[in-house]
Amino acid sequence: MTAEPLRAENLRKIYTVKGAPPVEALSGVSMAVHPGERVALLGRNGAGKTTFLRIASTLLRPTSGTIEVFGYDVDAVPERARPYIAVVPQEGKPFFHLCPREQIYTYLRARGLSRETAKSRTEESLVRMGLTEVADRLAITLSGGQRQRTMVATVIATQAPLLFLDEPTIGMDPFARREVWASLRDLTTKGSTILLTTHYLDEAEALSHRLYIVERGRVIVTGTADELKRSVGGTLKVVLPGAAGRASEFASFGETVPDGGTLTVIVAPERLGELMDLAVRSHLTATVGPVTLEEAFLRVVGRKIDEE
Amino acid sequence: MRSEIATTRAFGGTAAFLWTEVLVQAHEELAMATAMVTQVVLLVFVYILAPSLIGVALVGSVVFSTFTLGQRVLNEAAYIRIDHKATDLYLAGPMTAEGYFLGMAVGILVVYLPPVAILGALTVLVAHLSVATALLLFGLSGVVWLFAASIGYIFSTFFRDNRAIWAYASLFFNVFGVLPPVFYPFGYFPAYLRPVALLMPPSAAAALVQSRLGATVLSTGETWLAVVGLAVETTGLFVFAAYWARRTVRGA
Ligand SMILES: Nc1ncnc2c1ncn2[C@@H]1O[C@H](COP(=O)(O)OP(=O)(O)OP(=O)(O)O)[C@@H](O)[C@H]1O
Ligand SMILES: [Mg+2]
Numbered sequence: 416m417t418a419e420p421l422r423a424e425n426l427r428k429i430y431t432v433k434g435a436p437p438v439e440a441l442s443g444v445s446m447a448v449h450p451g452e453r454v455a456l457l458g459r460n461g462a463g464k465t466t467f468l469r470i471a472s473t474l475l476r477p478t479s480g481t482i483e484v485f486g487y488d489v490d491a492v493p494e495r496a497r498p499y500i501a502v503v504p505q506e507g508k509p510f511f512h513l514c515p516r517e518q519i520y521t522y523l524r525a526r527g528l529s530r531e532t533a534k535s536r537t538e539e540s541l542v543r544m545g546l547t548e549v550a551d552r553l554a555i556t557l558s559g560g561q562r563q564r565t566m567v568a569t570v571i572a573t574q575a576p577l578l579f580l581d582e583p584t585i586g587m588d589p590f591a592r593r594e595v596w597a598s599l600r601d602l603t604t605k606g607s608t609i610l611l612t613t614h615y616l617d618e619a620e621a622l623s624h625r626l627y628i629v630e631r632g633r634v635i636v637t638g639t640a641d642e643l644k645r646s647v648g649g650t651l652k653v654v655l656p657g658a659a660g661r662a663s664e665f666a667s668f669g670e671t672v673p674d675g676g677t678l679t680v681i682v683a684p685e686r687l688g689e690l691m692d693l694a695v696r697s698h699l700t701a702t703v704g705p706v707t708l709e710e711a712f713l714r715v716v717g718r719k720i721d722e723e
Numbered sequence: 724m725r726s727e728i729a730t731t732r733a734f735g736g737t738a739a740f741l742w743t744e745v746l747v748q749a750h751e752e753l754a755m756a757t758a759m760v761t762q763v764v765l766l767v768f769v770y771i772l773a774p775s776l777i778g779v780a781l782v783g784s785v786v787f788s789t790f791t792l793g794q795r796v797l798n799e800a801a802y803i804r805i806d807h808k809a810t811d812l813y814l815a816g817p818m819t820a821e822g823y824f825l826g827m828a829v830g831i832l833v834v835y836l837p838p839v840a841i842l843g844a845l846t847v848l849v850a851h852l853s854v855a856t857a858l859l860l861f862g863l864s865g866v867v868w869l870f871a872a873s874i875g876y877i878f879s880t881f882f883r884d885n886r887a888i889w890a891y892a893s894l895f896f897n898v899f900g901v902l903p904p905v906f907y908p909f910g911y912f913p914a915y916l917r918p919v920a921l922l923m924p925p926s927a928a929a930a931l932v933q934s935r936l937g938a939t940v941l942s943t944g945e946t947w948l949a950v951v952g953l954a955v956e957t958t959g960l961f962v963f964a965a966y967w968a969r970r971t972v973r974g975a
Pocket of ligand 1: 460
């Protein structure tokens with residue numbers, strides 16, 4: 416059987432809250448994650464990312480819709496799906512009275528791995544996540560980022576077929592984040608599949624094959640980071656200081672964003688020459704750079720907010 | 724990839740989580756001492772006020788000790804679920820929820836066994852327990868532990884905030900462990916309330932040991948009520964706790 420690692424169809428979740436109106440956290444989310452993919456789930460605070468991840472990882476029941484992990488209905492037979500998955504929960508913490516080495520090893524043993532496998536995976540994971548120096552110190556003495564590394568190291572060491580990571584790199588320094596990225600890339604080359612959430616858009620870009628943007632419980636965009644950037648009119652941006660008042664002259668090139676006195680124009684590479692000519696003729700200085708995923712995200716989600 | 728993975732057998736992961744919990748709890752030396760405070764204080768009171776009852780009180784202190792381990796299970800289960808997201812980490816995976824519950828309960832028992840053993844040894848010596856009576860005491864204390872651990876775990880799932888637990892947990896375990904005839908002779912309890920006491924595992928266990936010691940006279944009916952009550956309540960609650968552990972992995 417070649418079932419998708421994850422497939423969701425029209426998933427809805429309504430939280431009932433005592434003494435307050437119910438909260439519709441997911442309003443019909445459909446998505447699929449293919450074998451060996453790294454997929455990022457993006458969206459503003461409260462968009463529904465954690466809700467989706469918790470339902471997918473058998474920790475929360477959906478209100479309606481279907482969701483399957485490797486072909487197993489997560490709602491009907493969660494215990495069939497569980498052996499395939501591992502989760503880094505949002506705001507999870509290692510046991511304060513365990514050392515990272517103990518935490519990872521005992522966790523792997525609790526998942527049923529043999530002593531030898533658990534031991535070698537533990538050591539490998541400690542090295543990978545830069546935890547060797549603190550491996551035998553109680554987690555209570557570790558820094559916030561070191562604790563988060565321990566959480567990620569614990570879950571990565573499982574090499575589970577499907578990993579859910581909810582803001583796995585929160586509080587990590589740029590080096591540690593890159594270690595996580597490298598480890599996750601490694602895992603997918605070994606056959607695992609990954610769904611993660613992050614508010615670091617550079618991370619989503621560096622790491623994911625595809626992304627979904629969720630806004631108010633709905634998927635509003637899906638595709639690659641490049642596709643998302645092109646959807647806002649181009650992959651390059653031209654920054655024109657002092658040109659904020661002249662947006663109309665540049666409007667034909669793509670989206671224009673005045674910010675203070677500066678005008679930013681998002682442009683497709685093939686029209687860059689033309690735009691630069693106009694800038695020179697208008698005696699403007701121009702800086703060209705790539706559109707970042709963060710800028711594309713702000714535009715796309717911003718548009719959606721304006722519409723509503 | 725799918726075909727490689729089998730479903731987990733019932734109680735899978737118990738031993739590994741037991742060990743985890745032992746490592747975690749063993750770092751709390753002070754907690755081991757404080758687990759004995761109530762018992763020792765009550766024993767001192769009895770020793771001063773009614774020295775002839777010290778044997779009965781010692782028996783009660785052993786039963787009470789394993790009973791209050793349920794409170795540790797309650798606190799630990801709620802704390803690691805709420806503050807550490809341990810259930811998310813451990814139970815969204817092949818480990819079973821009932822293994823998580825039982826592993827935690829036994830782990831806590833193992834760590835707190837030394838202080839209980841000290842009280843147990845003291846009881847055997849001071850109350851001159853025969854081997855059979857000692858075994859009865861320890862066996863019944865084990866039953867009481869299983870009952871309390873099950874109730875502790877079940878209760879833990881109802882809390883969303885650890886602060887709320889502080890108010891309720893000690894209340895529950897003190898009321899059911901101190902108020903009924905656990906530390907004092909069963910015969911001192913109002914006659915019309917006796918069946919109630921015999922249906923509460925800590926006082927039922929204490930009464931059975933007291934009766935063997937000759938400190939209390941139980942009718943045949945009362946003995947049966949205590950024995951059957953303990954067996955049914957403990958088995959029922961343990962089975963329910965295992966079911967409930969599974970049931971509550973997923974929030975609504
Ligand atoms: N237990 C709950 N009860 C009621 N409402 C909830 C509950 N959990 C989440 N919500 C609501 O559901 C919506 C989605 O929350 P969710 O945690 O999925 O967001 P998120 O995208 O993960 O946000 P963040 O980026 O802040 O982590 C929010 O409006 C939130 O307030
Ligand atoms: Mg979240």
